[in-house]
Amino acid sequence: MELIKNGYSVKGSTTSADKMEVLKKVGILPFLVSISDDGIKGTIDACLKDSAGLIINIPPGLRKNPEANFVKQMEMLCKHIESSTIKNVLYVSSTAVYEDDVSMPIITEESPTNGQSASAKQLIGAEQVFKSNSNFKTTILRFGGLIGDGRNPAKFLSGKTNVKNPEGPINLIHQEDCIAIIKTILLNKHWNTDFNAAAPQHPTRKAYYTSLCKSQNLPIPQFDLSGHSNGKIISSEKVERILKYDFQHQL
Known part of the structure; x- marks a missing residue:
């Protein structure tokens, strides 16, 4: 919707027939597309046709289907992109590709993508599928x-x-900042x-969630203080420097 306001012609895919009309009402040309290990069903080629840019924002979905091969799914999608008019791909990934550490290091785009969870490994593999393809240009955006x-x-x-x-730092980002950063990359x-994006403030989990719950009169979470905390701090310095972006929402 924000891109439409800025003069873009936007197509959108959905896996649900019920959402086709929802997309149409806000000015998005809708296409019914679903991707699974068995293949891509729906109108994927029509969706990509005559478009120059593609934003991919598909979660691996391993909670619902832990056996899914997300990397294979993205490889299948890549083949359709190769035969389309798409020149630029913006692949939305996650800072979960970086493993938490007891030393809580500052993570930049130069840090190794070393996440060990099943979801992280799938995301890392998917990033490589797009980055290694020379048929189009890819930017990886990790929120x-x-x-x-x-x-x-x-x-x-x-x-x-x-x-x-409790002492692990948080790495959160507001939806409005996500949209604005995507728009800035496109424009x-x-x-x-690659870009990593999280709000520049990184209070501890205990401090942040305790304060937030108090301010909203919600039950305060109780933290386990007996063990060591670990985590990471996602630096958005490159977003601020290269994109000249100022975050709209503070934590």
Whole structure:
């Protein structure tokens, strides 16, 4: 919707027939497309036809289907992109590709993508699928945890007990900042690079969620203080320097 306001012609895919009309009502040309290990169903070629740029924002979905091969799915999608008019791909990934560490290092785009969870490994593999393809230019955009419209962070932990990592730093980003950063990359044609994006403030989990729950009169989470905390700090210095972007939402 934001891109449409800025003069872009936008197509959008959905896996749900019920959402076709929802997309159409806001000015998005809708296409029914679903991707699984068995192949791509729907109108993927029509969706890509006559378009110059593609934003890919598909979660691996391993919670619902832990056996899914997300990398294979992205390889299949790549073949369709290769035979299309797409010249630039913006692949939305996650800062989960970086492993947490007891030393809590500052993570930059130069840091190794060393995440060990099943989801992280799939995301790392998917990033490589696009970065290694010379048929189009790819920029990888790794977001921190999403907050904003419909995602109140206070409710993530409110009332929970025995919460781990009390001293671990948080790496969150507001939806409006996500959209603005995507728009900035498109407008300024920043291709063949990587960006990490999280709000510049990184309070500890205990400090942030305790304060947030208090401010909203919600039950305060109880943290496990007996073990060591680990984590990471996602630096958005490159986003601020290269994109000249100022974050709209502070934590």
